[in-house]
């Protein structure tokens with residue numbers, strides 16, 4: 001079982017280790033916070049909860065800006081739906 005960060009898709013086999021390190025894609029700024037646990041299941045395909053864009057990789061999905069982000073178009077990245 002692997003655990004993923006919902007901001008950047010970082011993968012770790014332990015929640016404790018995942019949330020102990022800084023997130024390069026944290027919403028407050030790069031490395032301004034820790035990885036946060038994605039609480040959904042591992043899936044063959046992940047969809048952004050704001051716009052429905054899909055990608056087979058959480059890292060690739062969250063790498064791209066979201067044109068339907070709640071803060072404004074492209075003011076944040078795609079966020080995986082659970």
Ligand SMILES: [Zn+2]
Nearest residue numbers: 005008023035
């Ligand atoms: Zn992260």
Ligand SMILES: [Zn+2]
Nearest residue numbers: 048051066078
């Ligand atoms: Zn999106």
